[in-house]
Amino acid sequence: MSKAVITLNQAQVIYSSKSEEVSAISEIDLTIQKGEFICLVGPSGCGKSTLLKLMAGFLKPTSGEVRMNGQIIEGPDWKKGVVFQSPTLYPWLNVRKNIEYGLKVRKIEKERRKIEVDSFLEQINMTDSEGRYPFELSGGMRQRVAMARSMVNHPELLLMDEPFGALDALTRVQMQGLIREIWQKNHQSIFLITHDIEEALSLGTRVLVMSKAPGQIIESIPVHYSQEALANGSNMVKVDDSFIYLKESILQKICQ
Ligand SMILES: Nc1ncnc2c1ncn2[C@@H]1O[C@H](COP(=O)(O)OP(=O)(O)OP(=O)(O)O)[C@@H](O)[C@H]1O
Ligand SMILES: [Mg+2]
Structure with a gap:
């Protein structure tokens, strides 16, 4: 139903x-x-x-x-995850840490965080770019990270x-x-x-x-x-x- x-x-x-x-x-x-x-x-x-x-x-x-x-x-x-036209990533955090941020704030344990972040890095095809910082990403890549950062919380x-x-x-x-x-x-x-x-x-x-x-x-x-x-x-x-x-x-x- x-x-x-x-x-x-x-x-x-x-x-x-x-x-x-x-x-x-x-x-x-x-x-x-x-x-x-x-x-x-x-x-x-x-x-x-x-x-x-x-x-x-x-x-x-x-x-x-x-x-x-x-x-x-x-x-x-x-x-309620929100994604805007201009992705708002934290410039001082790399891709992995940007995605992980919300889970950390919610005090999700480390192993669980790793599983979730790995899964979403894969879903957005950015496993190889996990160490890059937002200024090193294209617009499309930044938007993928912004999506993953919301999705990782399973809103x-x-x-x-x-x-x-x-x-x-x-x-x-x-x-x-x-x-x-x-x-x-x-x-x-x-x-x-x-x-x-x-x-x-x-x-x-x-x-x-x-x-x-x-x-x-x-x-x-x-x-x-x-x-x-x-x-x-x-x-x-x-x-x-x-x-x-x-x-x-x-x-x-x-x-x-
Ligand atoms: N914080 C605000 N204070 C006063 N008026 C606002 C505010 N936010 C939006 N408006 C007004 O409310 C109306 C609707 O705005 P809204 O941003 O929801 O439209 P929209 O459909 O998203 O437009 P667009 O397609 O251009 O993004 C507009 O007239 C806008 O000027
Ligand atoms: Mg609008």
Whole structure:
């Protein structure tokens, strides 16, 4: 039976400053089930990152509720991993130590830490680079380390805000293949924001479309392209007529 990991109930965010009030997201109802890979698309400034920050616990709703496993989210913790567009690694720690950092903070014992870090170094294909420092890595490598650093804690929910937005096209496809494999292997729920509709269709089990600000979820579309690619052992999805149709119809909704 499916299990709700995240539940938003009429969650609304209004940013207030001395001079103005910005209504970032309207009352949103949303449930994310365990194991879902949700991709969110929508126009710039419609409130996508605001929605992610609610789930991460960086922000509280102005009204309504945001719950994880039935409990109101009170703040960030390791059960919610977050990966941003610009990876924030510790420059003074090498790759291995960056990945290990969260486990150390959580006082996980040394042998267990080694097993976990070794496993994720392998999953991101960086076993040979474990001794390098962030300044010695390419953008794609840094983003892989940032992903591993979140994943190593086995978060129940991985939140990603345009994680591949700054990467070149080839690295991007490789990273998409990697996140698909990581998702298949680790069975966590993923919520990924992207401005790229093809990326959303290629990765998600469900694509959410947000309206312009104040954002509302206007479409929720189950998709199967990523699971098919995994089943076929392929790094890329098969683009058929239904894929192109969905891409066009989502684009129209975003531009409305
Ligand atoms: N801390 C803040 N204080 C005031 N207004 C904010 C704050 N953060 C975001 N906003 C405003 O809230 C609205 C939604 O912003 P948000 O960053 O959630 O949009 P987004 O959909 O992620 O945009 P993009 O696609 O450009 O990243 C925007 O009008 C933005 O200016
Ligand atoms: Mg954003």
